[in-house]
Amino acid sequence: MKIDFLEKWSFKKWQFKLCLLVLFCLNINTMYGQSIEITGTVKSETEPLAGVTVLVRGTTKGAITDFDGNFTLTANKGDVLEFNYLGYIDKYVTVSDQKNIIVQLEEDLSELEEVVVVGYGTQKKKEVTGAVARVDSETILQTATSDLGTALQGQVAGVNVTASSGAPGAESNIQIRGLTSINGANRPLYVVDGIAFEGDPRLSPSEIETIDILKDASSTAIYGTRGATGVILITTKKGKQGQMKVELNGYYGVQNITSGTPTLSVEDNFYTLFLQSQALNNRTYGNTWTSVERNPYLLTNNTNLVETITNDQAPIQNYNLRVSGGSNGLTYSVNGNFFSQEGVIIKSKLDRFNVRSNTEYKKGKWRIATGLSFRIDDQDSAPWGLMLDAIRYPASGQAIDPNQEAIDEADEGSAAANISYLGYKFLQKDNAETQYFDGSLIADYNFTKDLKYTVRASASYENRTRRLINPKFVAVDINGDEVPSQRSRIRNESSLRKRQTLENILNYQKSFGHHNINITAAYTAEKFNYSSFFGERSDILSNDITVLNGATSDPNAGSGTGRWGQDYEQTLIGMLGRVQYNYKGKYMLSASVRRDGSSVFPANYWGVFPGASAAWNVSDEKLWDPLRSVANSFKIRGGVGSIGNQGIDPYSAFAVITLDNDYALGQGDNENLKLGAIQTGFANPNVKWETSVSTNFGFDLGMFKNKLTLSADYYRTEKKDMLFPVLLPPTAGGGNNAEVTLNVGDMTNQGIEYALNYKQAGKFSWNAGLTFTKNKNRVTSMSGSNKIIYFDDSSISGHDNDQDLTSALAEGYEAGAFFLIKTNGVITNDEELAEYQQLDPNAKLGDLRYVDALTVDTDGDGVPDAGDGVLDVNDRQYVGSGVPEFEMGLNFAAYFKNFDFSMSWYASSGAEILNGNKALAYKSRNHKDLAYAWAPQNDNSPVPVNRGPNHNNFRGFTDYWLEDGSFIRLRNIALGYTIPKKLTEKINVSRFRIYAAAQNPLTFTKYDGFDPEVGNNGISTRGIDKGTYPVSNQFRLGLQIDF
Incomplete structure (x- = not known):
């Protein structure tokens, strides 16, 4: 039988059925794609929660609950709503036909x-x-x-x-x-x-x-x-897996110096000049011949060079863009950052550009992660000692524009020479550019669910170039003569640092019933290379020429030798193992050992460093049940470990030959200087590791469902075989500064720590944290008969010599302790003068009285009870150090509706500061105090008379310059507002926060210098404020936008 398919399937015959099918499909699409308006309430166990973030997963749509915990948003049937709130466990609800929902969040006790x-x-x-x-x-x-x-x-x-x-x-x-x-x-x-x-x-x-x-x-x-x-x-x-997320944030702010060293006005400057002339020459008014009397026109100047070099309202800005996301086992995060900060002192600035990319891919038993980072730093540095130069520059001095290349009528004599020197210094350009790159590859392979092998390989590269240019500065004095000046010069430097590391790690973790074990074994290898080069020339043809060939005289070049540093290569290999065990998470044990080999110690290559610790979660025991409703967690822990330190000069074990020591060859007219070399460092092939053995005991307590937590620790660390550079006598043949590195010192640290935290969730949620630290450092042993060694960089002003060194290593005291001659005020009357002249016959009224320390035992009881009648180095006494006795931190944050507030305080107590800026201003006759110095007409003044910069009144080794360095500082304070999500989601923005913040806006201290935070190098110059670049405050506005 013949079938007519055209007739059977003609469109006309089936058009009605097709129309019904299309309508049905459209209806299905409508049912599953139609947006539903959902209202709801979010609450805790006891009350509604305001400020809960409600987000439709995988989109930027969302809402934030109001004061009564209510929210409204639109979503599709089948969407998942995420509920997130600080201090509570995240909750997820799938959208169904229900248009009104009630969600209860549970407190996060985990x-x-x-x-x-x-x-x-x-x-x-x-x-x-x-x-x-x-x-x-x-x-x-x-x-x-x-x-x-x-x-x-x-x-x-x-x-x-x-x-x-x-x-x-x-x-x-x-x-x-x-x-x-x-x-x-x-x-x-x-x-x-x-x-x-x-x-x-x-x-x-x-x-x-x-x-x-x-x-x-x-x-x-x-x-x-x-x-x-x-x-x-x-x-x-x-x-993270999911839709791509874009985060943008940035801020702009300004910075200022908060305080400083008060200097004299031009009128007070000349008054103090008269007082000095009177003190030095016993002259009276009308019988002096000071510079103001010689040059009255100087009174027309009123220069404040500190203000000249200060960059008020210095801008600081930061912009960051991060893109992240992932799918199909691959996640990525790319972060770009630009940071720019001008210094609060002229000619200082930093521009930094960072890019970091992290990727991770998981498939089957493999996990492969890569990390790439690139950074460029462009940094300008202010000339060394610029603040000190400004502090001692008198108000009567001629004003100087930091950008001018010449100056006319620059006074005469030493004043003209000073102007020439400062002008030369102001023109200096010191720029360094650092290009840094590091890359890492991490691969994990899981042989089984319990056994994993990891290989980590990384390499870093840092190339730094520096260009130091000192252009020619021309100063002409009032007589029309050019003032001799510093030679112009150009110096280029370059250095290259390279590091490669490789680690192979095997990890096994297994649970046997209630027994849990984790075993780690690893082999590591590291290689570090450093090389450097410099070239310099003097006498620049023109200040417009900034290349090395633009200078004509005294070419000099070098690489890694002498005072310019040294090239070196260093290697380290290590083998380690660790076993961690716990039973029910109640009893924990951990033990590790590492064997390191370092190229720094050629005769003692290997060091072995074990460590062990244990902990007991007491609150998991039944005996804790009566306390559990209040204190829900309590753990005690303790540990001991040994560690080494190889962070010294890589060639300390070898002899050092120093160039740049000229030697006269020939005789008579044929005598000439040739480049020479001497041995300044002597070999010690037996140099070995510094070692530390440390014990620690502590506990962790959680109360009120971990709303309140307390951690406390006591520790003691004993450091053995510390490496000291020991000076050798000149007879050793190495000159006056020959030294050898020996393992000859011991030191201890012991202290206590507390960390207390509290968090409260609700309509008004907040958290606070308090930290307390007290550490006591002691040098317990030094070799030989010399039990005190002064640091050679610890004098406090430019006129001081080695006799004025202030900080030292001394057995029985903390490293960097101050040993100074104590003072007892100013001699104000004839009776005090007569008494003090028995100790110092040259003393006069207005002079500072030194204290003759108790060094003589007159009654034979072994305790000194009298002075020896001589003022010398034996009269130095311990007066503290730049290390605080204790430190505290207080951090607070609060959240209410769309507002957030945070602040952070820091306190340091017990540190001492040597005010070198003040000492220099006194020596330079430029400190405001000197207008009120002792004089016959002001005979009760506590300020000693000015008898010149080198007189004992202004020497740097006394406690006259010592001040209390304790302070309390508001480190950070910020107030932010997040625009409601129902407004920002219209432009596909999931978060839009604006904020205002300040850094270091308040500091409470008795210290009258620039800033009480004087860290410097952390040891020899800690607490010594001598031209230290001051810490500034900041005020900034910022925003954060998430897409």
Whole structure:
């Protein structure tokens, strides 16, 4: 039979049925695609919650609950709503036909389940046996700085952070549980995503997810020699599976110096000049011949050079863009950052550009992660000592424009020479550009669900070029003669640092019933290279020429020798093992050992560093049941560990030959100078590791469902075989400064730490944290008969010599302790003068009285009870140091509706400061106090008479310049507002926050210098304020936008 398919399937016959099918499909699409308006209420167990974020998963649509916990949004049937609120567990609800929903959030009591990063792995916070602290990204972002250490100040108990300088790009001094070494490294080890860095890795705060700090030796021993100074573990931000997320934030602000050294006006300057002339020559008014009497026109000047070099309202700005996301097992995060900071002193600035890319791919048993980072620093540095020059420049001096290349009528004599020198210094250009790159590859392979192998390979490259230009400055005095000036010059420097690391790690973890075990074994290898080169010439043809060939005289070049530094290569290999065990998460044990080999110690290559710790979660026991309703968690822990320190000059074991020592050859008319060399460092092939043995005991307490937590620790660290440079006598043949490095010193640190935190969730949610640290440092043993060695960079003003050194290493005292001659006020009358002249026959009225220290035992009881009648070095007494007795930090944050508020306080108590700026201003006859100095007409003044810069009244080795360096500072304060999501989602923005913030807006201190935070190099010059670049305050506005 024939079938006509055209007829059978003709469109006309089936058009009605097709129409019905299309309508049905449209109806289905409408049912599943139509938006539904959903209203609801979010509450806790007791009350509605305001400020809860409600987000439609996978979109930017969302809402925030109002004061009564209510919200309204639109979503499709089948969408998933995410409810997120600080202090509560996230909740997910699938949209159905119900248009009104009630959601109850449960408080997050899982703080102890939080995973923290430890050496070569992670652990639940509940199972950690050592002293480990965490700082999150929100805390770090509160501080506007290029330096990570500044962001950590006051945040972690036991971590001391002081500014080495307020200059842009300056790196803070960070000491974890006190000073680690006298001659070696004191900076902590940084580990970024498992890759070790020596020194601050200079990350943008926006790159950082968390920071975990390992403080005790049982935790850091697994890093061996590199963990001697503590370990800072940084986890950078990674991408997450899901839709691409874009985060943009930035701020702009201004900076200012908060205080300073008061200097004299031009009128007071000449009054003090008269007082000095009167004191030196016993003259009276009308019988003097001062510069103002010789040159009355100087009264027309009123120069304040400190104001000239100060850059008021110096801008600071930061912009960050991050893109992240992932799908099909691949996640990515790309972060770009630009930071720019002008210094509060002219000619100083930092521009920094950072890019970091993190990717991770998971498939089957493999996980492969890569990290790439690129950074460019462009830094201008102010001329050395510029602040000191400004402090001593008199108001009667001629005004100087920092940008001019010549000056006419520049006074005469020494005043003209001073102007010429300052003009030359102002023109200096000191620029350094650093290009940094590092890359890492991490591959994990899971042989089984319990056994994993990891290989980490990384390489870093840092190329730094510096160009120092001192153009020619021309000064003509009032007689029309050109003033002799410094020679113009150009100097170029370059250095290259390269590091390669390779780590092979095998990890096995297994649970047998209630028994849990984690075993880690690893082999590591590291190689570091440094090379440098410089070239310089003098006499620039023209200030417009800034290349090396533009100068004509005295060419000089070198590479890694003498005073210009040295090239070196250093290697380190290590083998380590660790076993972690816990039973029911109640009893925890951890033991590790690491064997390191370092090229620094050719005859003592290997060092072995074990560590062990244990902890007991007492609150898991039945005996704790009566207390559980109040104190829900309580853990006690203890540990001991041994670590080494190899952070010294890589060639300390070898002899050092120093060039640049000219030697006269020939006789008579044929005598000439030739480049010579002498041995200034003597070999000690037996130099070995510095070692530290540290014990730690602590507890962690959680109360009221972990709303209130307290962690406390006591520690003691004994450091043995510390490396000291020991000076040799000239007869050794190495000149006056010949030395040899020996393991001859011992030192201890012991202290206590507390960290108290409280958090409260609700309509008004807030959290607060308090940290307390007290560390006591002592040098317990020094070799030989010399039990005190003064640091050669510890004088406090330019006129001082070696007799005026102030800080020292002394057995029985903290490193860097001040030993000064005490003073007892000013001689104000004839009776006091007669008494003091028995000690100093040359003393006069108005002079400073030195104290004859008790050095003579007159009654034979072994205790000195009288002075020896002679003022000399034996009269120096211990008067404290720049190290605080204790430190505290207070952090607070609050959230109400769309507003957020935070502030951070820091307090340092007990440190002393030697006010070198004040001493220099006195010596230079430019401090405001000198207008009120002792004089016959002002015979009750506490300010000594001015008898010239080198008189004992103004010597730098006395406690006259010593001041209390304690201070309380509001480090950060910020107020932010997040625009309601129902408004921002219309432009596809999931978060739009604006904020105002201030950094260091308030400081309470008795110190009358620029700033009481005087860290300098952290040892010999800590607490010595001599032209230190001051720390500034900041005020800024910013915004954060998430798409």
